[in-house]
Amino acid sequence: MRNTITQDEAAKRVEEHIHAVVALLPKEARLEQGLSTPQNCDDPTDNGPRGRVTESHSYQIHDLPPADYNAYFDTIKQWWERHGYQILTDSRPKGMYLWAESKNDSFRISIKANDVGGFYVIASSPCVWPQGTPAPSE
Template sequence: MSGLLSLAVVLLTSCGTEPEMRPTVTVEQAEQRVEEYFRQALAVLPAQARPVPGLIDTYECDDPTDNGPKGRKIASVDYQIHDLPQADYPEYISRIERWWLDHDFRILDDERPERESIWVENNRDGFRMRVTASKGGKLILIASSPCVWPDGTPEPA
């Protein structure tokens, strides 16, 4: 399971390739927004859906392909969703996809039908989400922020 979570975090944490400084929210705001996006997507699932936290973390934005400045952070959450029938996962994933598309997310990768997994990014703020059904029968919902400054955009020197 930890291999799947590690892969998901790596896939979700691309910070971009532009070297200039961009305005960011604070780490605290990023943590709140990933949780908010998660809760909003969860709300489209049946009431019996029970989220169990897997990884809730804030870590260094040290993507080697990122040309941006050091010192930024990424906020990330992932939850396993329990108490839903595995046979209905494709329908639940479609519901989440519809919510994303109605809320200004764009699809970055859709692995269906080979694998029940979709990865998206919000067009306004760069936050990313993924929903995936693992081979072990687990439904996992992940949200992560783009790279942000701990206290928001730093003042020019």
């Protein structure tokens, strides 16, 4: 078992990924925080040990014109590609969903939108130990 960043550090880095996206949007964009909760990593896809958590935060972004959503998606996708993210899913034109993973730290981030004015950004950390080190009983 190896050490990880702490849960608090993961939460901070999740916010950094989100705010990097928001910085690409017009200054009128207004954030409304949604869920920001740690989730157990008891059945992790990496077959790692129990006791780890992931940090996941979501925001709805208001005051953006839906007619410009596709242009915002293009801007964000291009920024991600130039800044070390791998695009995992781009469901356009069928749907407005874009999902990427940072090659530097394995954090994942997505944006999604709908035609009734909903624009969302969600980011999550990889599995981390709450204190950055494995629990003594592990």
